[in-house]
Amino acid sequence: MRRDVFQAIADPTRREIIGLIAHQPLNLNAIADNFEISRPAVSKHIKILTQCGLITIKQDGRDRYCEANFGKLNEVSSWVEQYRKFWTSKLDALGDFLDKETKDNQ
Secondary structure (H helix, E strand, O other), X not given: OOOOHHHHHOOHHHHHHHHHHOOOOEEHHHHHOOOOOOHHHXXXXXXXXXXXXXXXEEEEOOEEEEXXXXXXXXXXXXXXXXXXXXXXXXXXXXXXXXXXXXXXXX
């Protein structure tokens, strides 16, 4: 199944995993210790994040460390930015209209 970054960040557990490894790489057990779900469930979330390119896993001895790869979040940022510009212009226009109406009614 092909997955994308939007699917990955749609789940709150996956967003929390990204937040955990944002500052430092963590091994799978350290990540799983932060959740009340099973380790296989955490592994499934990590697999999805890896498939989407948001996490890379590096082997260090017997441990596997997850590192965040925020480059893929640029896709989300670009998508959100187009709507931010749209709504900012609409709200600015509404503000201008309301200011004009207020002045006209005084």
